Amino acid sequence: xxxxxxxxxxxxxxxxxxxxxxxxxxxxxxxxxxxxxxxxxxxxxxxxxxxxxxxxxxxxxxxxxxxxxxxxxxxxxxxxxxxxxxxxxxxxxxxxxxxxxxxxxxxxxxxxxxxxxxxxxxxxxxxxxxxxxxxxxxxxxxxxxxxxxxxxxxxxxxxxxxxxxxxxxxxxxxxxxxxxxxxxxxxxxxxxxxxxxxxxxxxxxxxxxxxxxxxxxxxxxxxxxxxxxxxxxxxxxxxxxxxxxxxxxxxxxxxxxxxxxxxxxxxxxxxxxxxxxxxxxxxxxxxxxxxxxxxxxxxxxxxxxxxxxxxxxxxxxxxxxxxxxx
Amino acid sequence: xxxxxxxxxxxxxxxxxxxxxxxxxxxxxxxxxxxxxxxxxxxxxxxxxxxxxxxxxxxxxxxxxxxxxxxxxxxxxxxxxxxxxxxxxxxxxxxxxxxxxxxxxxxxxxxxxxxxxxxxxxxxxxxxxxxxxxxxxxxxxxxxxxxxxxxxxxxxxxxxxxxxxxxxxxxxxxxxxxxxxxxxxxxxxxxxxxxxxxxxxxxxxxxxxxxxxxxxxxxxxxxxxxxxxxxxxxxxxxxxxxxxxxxxxxxxxxxxxxxxxxxxxxxxxxxxxxxxxxxxxxxxxxxxxxxxxxxxxxxxxxxxxxxxxxxxxxxxxxxxxxxxxx
Numbered sequence: 001x002x003x004x005x006x007x008x009x010x011x012x013x014x015x016x017x018x019x020x021x022x023x024x025x026x027x028x029x030x031x032x033x034x035x036x037x038x039x040x041x042x043x044x045x046x047x048x049x050x051x052x053x054x055x056x057x058x059x060x061x062x063x064x065x066x067x068x069x070x071x072x073x074x075x076x077x078x079x080x081x082x083x084x085x086x087x088x089x090x091x092x093x094x095x096x097x098x099x100x101x102x103x104x105x106x107x108x109x110x111x112x113x114x115x116x117x118x119x120x121x122x123x124x125x126x127x128x129x130x131x132x133x134x135x136x137x138x139x140x141x142x143x144x145x146x147x148x149x150x151x152x153x154x155x156x157x158x159x160x161x162x163x164x165x166x167x168x169x170x171x172x173x174x175x176x177x178x179x180x181x182x183x184x185x186x187x188x189x190x191x192x193x194x195x196x197x198x199x200x201x202x203x204x205x206x207x208x209x210x211x212x213x214x215x216x217x218x219x220x221x222x223x224x225x226x227x228x229x230x231x232x233x234x235x236x237x238x239x240x241x242x243x244x245x246x247x248x249x250x251x252x253x254x255x256x257x258x259x260x261x262x263x264x265x266x267x268x269x270x271x272x273x274x275x276x277x278x279x280x281x282x283x284x285x286x287x288x289x290x291x292x293x294x295x296x297x298x299x300x301x302x303x304x305x306x307x308x309x310x311x312x313x314x315x316x317x318x319x320x321x322x323x324x325x326x
Numbered sequence: 327x328x329x330x331x332x333x334x335x336x337x338x339x340x341x342x343x344x345x346x347x348x349x350x351x352x353x354x355x356x357x358x359x360x361x362x363x364x365x366x367x368x369x370x371x372x373x374x375x376x377x378x379x380x381x382x383x384x385x386x387x388x389x390x391x392x393x394x395x396x397x398x399x400x401x402x403x404x405x406x407x408x409x410x411x412x413x414x415x416x417x418x419x420x421x422x423x424x425x426x427x428x429x430x431x432x433x434x435x436x437x438x439x440x441x442x443x444x445x446x447x448x449x450x451x452x453x454x455x456x457x458x459x460x461x462x463x464x465x466x467x468x469x470x471x472x473x474x475x476x477x478x479x480x481x482x483x484x485x486x487x488x489x490x491x492x493x494x495x496x497x498x499x500x501x502x503x504x505x506x507x508x509x510x511x512x513x514x515x516x517x518x519x520x521x522x523x524x525x526x527x528x529x530x531x532x533x534x535x536x537x538x539x540x541x542x543x544x545x546x547x548x549x550x551x552x553x554x555x556x557x558x559x560x561x562x563x564x565x566x567x568x569x570x571x572x573x574x575x576x577x578x579x580x581x582x583x584x585x586x587x588x589x590x591x592x593x594x595x596x597x598x599x600x601x602x603x604x605x606x607x608x609x610x611x612x613x614x615x616x617x618x619x620x621x622x623x624x625x626x627x628x629x630x631x632x633x634x635x636x637x638x639x640x641x642x643x644x645x646x647x648x649x650x651x652x
Contacts, residue, residue, distance in 0.1 A: 041367055048422030096374030104429055 003308035004028040004070050005290060006315040008203040009084075009152075009174040009241030013248045014053060018287070019060040019079065025287035028073045028312065029064055029080040029319075031108060031173065031241070035090045037259030040097055043090035047104060050081070065105045067319035070312075082319075084108030084150065084173070086256075088119050088138070095134070098141040107323050108173060109142065110150045111135060111162060114268060115261060120151075120158035123184050124268070128155035136165055143168050146324045152185075152241070159191050168322065169199035174241030176205055180225040181212040185269060189232070196237040201318045202229070203241025208278040209269035210243070219283040219292060223300035226310065235306045239315045240293070246286050250276035329634035330354040330396050331616060332641040334529040335410075335478075335500040335567030339574045340379060344613070345386040348405045351613035354638065355396045355406040355645075357434060357499065357567070361416045363585030366423055369416035373430060376407070391431045393645035396638075408645075410434030410476065410499070412582075414445050414464070421460070424467040433649050434499060435468065436476045437461060437488060440594060441587060446477075446484035449510050450594070454481035462491055469494050472650045478511075478567070485517050494648065495525035500567030502531055506551040507538040511595060515558070522563040527644045528555070529567025534604040535595035536569070545609040545618060549626035552636065561632045565641045566619070572612050576602035 005026050011033040012018045022030060034050065035043040054063055064070065064080030073080040083106045091097040091109075101109070111120035111131075119135035121128040131139070139162060142149055149170040151159040163170055172195060178186040185205075187195075192202060204226060211217035212225070229238060245252070253276060257268040267275055283292040290311070297307045331352050337359040338344045348356060360376065361369040380389055390396065390406030399406040409432045417423040417435075427435070437446035437457075445461035447454040457465070465488060468475055475496040477485040489496055498521060504512040511531075513521075518528060530552060537543035538551070555564060571578070579602060583594040593601055609618040616637070623633045 040370070044366070044426055045420075045422070047426060048420070051422060051425050094371075094374070096371070096377060099377050100370055100373060100430070103431070104426070 001071065001074065004074055004312040004316055006070065006312035007031070007240055007242050007244070007287075008171075008201075008315050009033070009205075010244045010246075011248070012244060012246040013252070015247065016057060016060075018246060019053075019057055021287040022079045023060055023077065025290050027079050027287055027290070029070045029082060029315075031082045031084050033086050034083045034106070035085040036087055036113065036256050037089050037261070040090050040092055040094075043085070043101075044104075047083075050083070054081075063105055065107065066323055067316055070316050070319065082107050084110075084148075086110050086153065087113040088117050091138070093118060093134070095137055095141055098138060098147060099145050102145040102147045106147065107319075108148045108150045108171065110153055111138070112155070112158060113153045114257065120162065121155040122153055123155045125155060128157040130157045131161040131165060135162075139165050140167075142166075144326050146322060146326070148322050156188060156191060159187070160194055163191075163194045163198050163200065166198075168326065169201070169318065170195065171201045171203070171318070173201075173203045174205040174207070174210075174243040175202070176210045176225065177229055180228075181210065183210055183269065186210055192229070192233055196233040199237070201237055201239055201314065202233065203239045203315075204229075205241060205243045206280065206284050207243035207245075208280065211281065215279045215281055217281050219281070219296040220300065222281075223296040223302075226297065227300050227302065230302070230306070235302070236309055236314055236317075238310055239318075240311065242284065244280070244284075244286065245277055248277060253277050327397065327400065330400055330638040330642055332356070332396065332638035333566055333568050333570070333613075334497075334527075334641050335359070335531075336570045336572075337574070338570060338572040339578070341573065342383060342386075344572055345379075345383050345405065347613040349386055349403065351616050353405050353613055353616070354399045355390055355408060355641075357408045357410050359412050360409045360432070361411040362413055362439065362582050363415050363587075366416050366418055366420075369411070369427075370430075373409070376409070380407075389431055391433065392649055393642055396642050396645065408433050410436075410474075412436050412479065413439040414443050417464070419444060419460070421463055421467055424464060424473060425471050428471040428473045432473065433645075434474045434476045434497065436479055437464070438477075438481070438484060439479045440583070446488065447481040448479055449481045451481060454483040456483045457487040457491060461488075465491050466493075468492075470652050472648060472652070474648050482514060482517060485513070486520055489517075489520045489524055489526065492524075494652065495527070495644070496521065497527045497529070497644070499527075499529045500531040500533070500536075500569045501528070502536045502551065503555055506554070507536065509536055509595065512536055518555070518559055522559040525563070527563055527565055527640065528559065529565045529641075530555075531567060531569045532606065532610045533569035533571075534606065537607065541605045541607055543607050545607070545622040546626065548607075549622040549628075552623065553626050553628065556628070556632070561628070562635055562640055562643075564636055565644075566637065568610065570606070570610075570612065571603055574603060579603050
């Protein structure tokens with residue numbers, strides 16, 4: 001069977017248009033964010049909105065919970081939608097909710113976003129004391145039920161401790177190496193080596209703030225970074241988590257950054273001059289542009305097999321061993 | 327394969343002792359109440375408590391969500407535990423929660439308990455205006471996802487309208503005919519005929535307030551009632567929903583009756599003189615007494631096949647067609 005195309009992080013303003021573009025662009029599976037700062041009940045309301053979309057567009061999308069669902073998506077020419085949280089806020093202070101959200105189909109959870117959480121530290125804090133007591137307990141519970149630890153927004157020490165404490169491979173679903181572009185959200189060589197040595201996955205981000213050159217980053221530069229990363233960490237541990245936030249108004253990036261934790265503006269990766277979503281690079285405007293990336297990777301020297309892995313095969317293999325009980 | 331033993335309503339004070347008695351008594355499946363007046367989040371806390379029990383006692387119990395789980399329980403000599411609500415309070419005012427609670431494994435929901443709900447009327451109200459607007463919408467959604475409508479505590483008109491409005495057979499999980507014992511919770515001949523004509527199931531209750539003679543009801547009287555019911559409604563539409571509330575303190579029956587809706591005492595089927603749980607009849611003290619019931623039914627003239635149906639086969643057949651999407 002043909003290798004699947006998997007994007008392991010998007011947060012679009014979902015609509016029939018976007019669902020059609022996903023399928024039109026050949027995306028077989030997408031991991032979507034369903035919570036930033038929501039508590040449990042608010043996150044459930046987001047699940048309900050997804051259930052309505054699944055009911056309305058059964059010919060385009062369905063809920064994915066297992067690796068087999070990716071194959072089913074390929075066979076039925078639809079897109080399997082996998083759920084994840086960017087903060088642990090939906091489990092509140094209640095470890096029992098880890099199994100509950102897994103039963104509801106959630107498959108990825110970040111232990112922290114930009115700030116300190118009950119579990120771990122975010123990459124915008126001044127101090128990173130590492131995994132908390134609850135953080136260690138929750139990682140064990142996530143390992144037990146099959147909810148993947150995602151450290152995309154977490155700080156260095158917390159990330160290293162999560163890799164170490166987890167008995168199953170974890171993921172950094174959307175970030176790039178900081179040796180390519182030293183953004184606060186990008187990851188150190190030490191983190192990426194520890195991650196991939198333990199069988200974990202890195203999803204390259206296409207979000208302009210994570211790209212050398214930002215919106216003007218050239219496709220060839222991005223692909224050369226990927227080639228260097230493959231030589232350091234192994235191509236089989238790499239995939240894509242585009243962080244595509246298509247059609248979102250800027251109010252949404254304000255919610256992502258400031259939630260309810262501050263009354264002031266927090267610009268995160270932006271600035272007072274550029275507080276909104278940055279424009280995507282011209283070679284990846286939306287889901288119709290995956291062929292550009294495929295061509296770029298091939299031209300940089302990746303084999304067809306490696307390219308298939310980077311664009312989905314590696315995530316599929318990770319899904320196969322990550323979503324069930326330990 | 328041997329016919330399964332299914333009790334389609336219990337609300338014990340769950341413990342390892344009770345789980346061992348369930349298995350010791352040969353109970354292959356039990357439908358347990360997990361919410362009376364809880365809102366969604368409080369009901370989820372009850373699910374979490376059950377998840378802990380499943381994790382602690384995997385050799386005795388597991389969560390049941392399909393008819394196949396009853397067979398799996400027989401094969402592995404455990405008890406499959408199916409979840410239900412006695413009020414619709416866990417779905418709050420939010421129809422999207424119907425699918426969410428089904429995804430969490432809930433398989434039965436009463437549209438009302440003793441009082442008026444957002445959906446229907448309870449059997450202790452003076453007036454019964456029938457299904458509400460939301461009630462009709464929720465019945466349709468329950469039909470769509472495979473959540474069984476249960477009218478055990480509902481009033482007459484609401485029950486008849488639920489039977490009529492539902493496109494799938496419904497259940498009265500725990501009640502008896504009022505021609506045998508005219509308790510407010512028992513059901514009219516008109517309701518039971520409409521229920522069973524539409525393929526629905528009645529589970530006979532062994533709760534003393536539902537029995538002619540109460541705690542002192544004789545086994546033979548109960549079984550003769552069952553024989554008369556079989557002649558009127560067909561033995562294949564009958565089963566057991568014992569309403570066993572083993573080891574519960576009387577504070578629990580106070581919660582069941584008064585919830586948070588009144589500051590006064592509400593005695594429900596009890597009275598100021600007898601406000602607590604009544605003692606069970608001597609022939610059904612707990613799950614070790616199913617053989618008494620089996621013997622009584624056989625002595626009353628039920629065939630072996632009919633008795634197997636009454637004690638579980640009929641519920642299994644109902645489970646087979648009720649728990650999946652329409």
